[in-house]
Amino acid sequence: MQQAIAILDSGVGGLTVVKEVLRQLPQEKILYFGDTARSPYGSRPPEEVRRFTAQIVDYFNQFNPKMIVIACNTATAFAIEDIRAKVSVPVIGVISPGVRAAIKASRSGNVGVIGTEGTIRSEAYERALKKISPNIQVYSQACPLLAPLVERGLFDGDEALQIVEQSLAPLIENALDCLILGCTHYPFLVGPISKVMGPKVRLISSAEETAREISTILYHRGMLASTGVIPLHQFFCSGEPELFKRIAQIWLNEHISSTPIVWQVPNII
């Protein structure tokens, strides 16, 4: 099935999902929308997040995508049920793939979750973990400073390390054996995060796991793209395109060097 997979995020965070889709599903065509003009979503009221997410899904409609991926944990926590009710194609969020990966990975049952204020306050991870495995202990920590760091293009260096250290400090004493990166921006910060958490804590990337879940659902619905067609990806953002394009090019790197891409800034707001 040659229609595109439509992926949306509040900004550049969802590019971590895009990178993994390009790597794990190299034949799939991608549409990406980063709502950079209104990023971050993490501290916005739920109603606003729902409205913004619905606007982007409406914009995607004209391309007739075969699947919608909400590559933003905050938007998944608040808007996924609305979007599922709105469209007829499969809708994948980033919360349950990370939940299933953490359940598979954790041996001690002590699982940490970091995310935006909205995601952590929603308790979506805790509910999803305990629904499947009631005895899991969940330690959650809102890290409101991390996504903005990534949107500024700061992935390492002293400032990044210091902010990551402060943000994760409350989790250190909890003997976690895995930590869910419950915001698609965080894989950009995997260097400082693993330095702070140490080698015994396995980091679960929503991004890798979501790409795998996309693959699973496309397979079970018979919707995988066929062999041999080079896909033409399209990237959209709502704000100033230069920084977005620069971050996308650094992050996606070899995955897009030989791939045609269309960049656009539509007026949807």
Added chain:
Amino acid sequence: MQQAIAILDSGVGGLTVVKEVLRQLPQEKILYFGDTARSPYGSRPPEEVRRFTAQIVDYFNQFNPKMIVIACNTATAFAIEDIRAKVSVPVIGVISPGVRAAIKASRSGNVGVIGTEGTIRSEAYERALKKISPNIQVYSQACPLLAPLVERGLFDGDEALQIVEQSLAPLIENALDCLILGCTHYPFLVGPISKVMGPKVRLISSAEETAREISTILYHRGMLASTGVIPLHQFFCSGEPELFKRIAQIWLNEHISSTPIVWQVPNII
């Protein structure tokens, strides 16, 4: 949804899937059928494997299961499409979960696959890997001596190590970065297999990955069991039950010590 997940295998191999389902989905009720009287399936003609698999699925019908899991690579390679056409519930095999995990895990693109003669000759893994990711290099090796080793209860020790060494020798030179254990018996032999392959080769267990895929599909179909009900599992085998029961108890260990289980030897052949 409180109906059971029905899991079948040629013998004890599928218990590796059961163990992971018990661990990753502790609220789900399991029916297991090990066709120990006719094990192994690995060198049987495809038509015979299809007939045996269909017989077991017919037997499961009386329990009205919510999902059928073919926890045998040979039966998945030969019979999954037949079984999908035959039943109305989701049917999960063990090949594509391992394929997706290998694609996620491999950085070099050099993926090894070991399995029974039937599985390797069917080229099911090669086709499934290349369908999703055409540039992957697949190195396959039939290991007909390994499943019988497990059915005899020999999981380590000199004889196991020697047979594993001989079986894997042709793969050693191929600079693999991951190896798919393409037979559900092989996780029993993970000790000797990782000793022979060395620490740089990541082993992909069909069992862990299949349990996770079961979780994904149940979630997306709204079929997960609800919280708080202690499930009563049922285990069946077609042959002599003593060795089967002993292997099941050793392997499932703490996962079944506090769980009620019914053991039966029905006459289906």
